[in-house]
Amino acid sequence: SQQGEEDPQALSIQEGENATMNCSYKTSINNLQWYRQNSGRGLVHLILIRSNEREKHSGRLRVTLDTSKKSSSLLITASRAADTASYFCATRNSGGSNYKLTFGKGTLLTVNP
Amino acid sequence: DADVTQTPRNRITKTGKRIMLECSQTKGHDRMYWYRQDPGLGLRLIYYSFDVKDINKGEISDGYSVSRQAQAKFSLSLESAIPNQTALYFCATSDPSGSPSNEQFFGPGTRLTVL
Numbered sequence: 001s002q003q004g005e006e007d008p009q010a011l012s013i014q015e016g017e018n019a020t021m022n023c024s025y026k027t028s029i030n031n032l033q034w035y036r037q038n039s040g041r042g043l044v045h046l047i048l049i050r051s052n053e054r055e056k057h058s059g060r061l062r063v064t065l066d067t068s069k070k071s072s073s074l075l076i077t078a079s080r081a082a083d084t085a086s087y088f089c090a091t092r093n094s095g096g097s098n099y100k101l102t103f104g105k106g107t108l109l110t111v112n113p
Numbered sequence: 114d115a116d117v118t119q120t121p122r123n124r125i126t127k128t129g130k131r132i133m134l135e136c137s138q139t140k141g142h143d144r145m146y147w148y149r150q151d152p153g154l155g156l157r158l159i160y161y162s163f164d165v166k167d168i169n170k171g172e173i174s175d176g177y178s179v180s181r182q183a184q185a186k187f188s189l190s191l192e193s194a195i196p197n198q199t200a201l202y203f204c205a206t207s208d209p210s211g212s213p214s215n216e217q218f219f220g221p222g223t224r225l226t227v228l
Contacts, residue, residue, distance in 0.1 A: 031215070033215075033216065040201070040222065040224070041221060041222065042117075042203060042205075042219035042220050042221050042222055043156070043203070043205075043217075043219045044219070045216045045217065045218070048216065088155060088156070090217075092215050100146075100158065100161060100171075101215065101217060102158075103148075103155045103156040103157075104155055105153060105154060105155035106155050
């Protein structure tokens, strides 16, 4: 069963605006990762946040994690048309088979020029 | 040069045929994974291998088998393809040694259509 659920399923914004995507999960995690997928291509790792971290930045990306609510958000600031892609959260559980990731269903982001 | 390669990139086959998808990596990672992606369902894990002698079923292994021929090669087989195996298939690698992040590196995908 899938651990992460992204929200919204699809998001359409204008270039220059900020885009926020959310991810909820069900079990305790070791870390949560965000990946990007351009249409029909492989996923590319964007950023990772550990369970003991609350916020992390990488360039125009900002990720937050609230373990009490079992949720994370990905903020892309000053969006560009090239940011158009699907974004997936993936969780690494804190127990069991530690090295598997469980992916959500993704948010399709469209940035209009 | 791509670190994780998949062949073929596209394949159309008929119901009942045996098909093999291949994955090769030059990253030197021990861990390799096969996923399938269906529209609206995200990625689901089919099989994973932590080293050449360690192969494990994922959440949707029925109808699939794998072979880890070497550290660098991990093949996925559909013994008797059926139309609901039509999907985009991804291979991925990871190396947790010295990297607690468990970031995964994905191949470009194989688009499989079963008629």
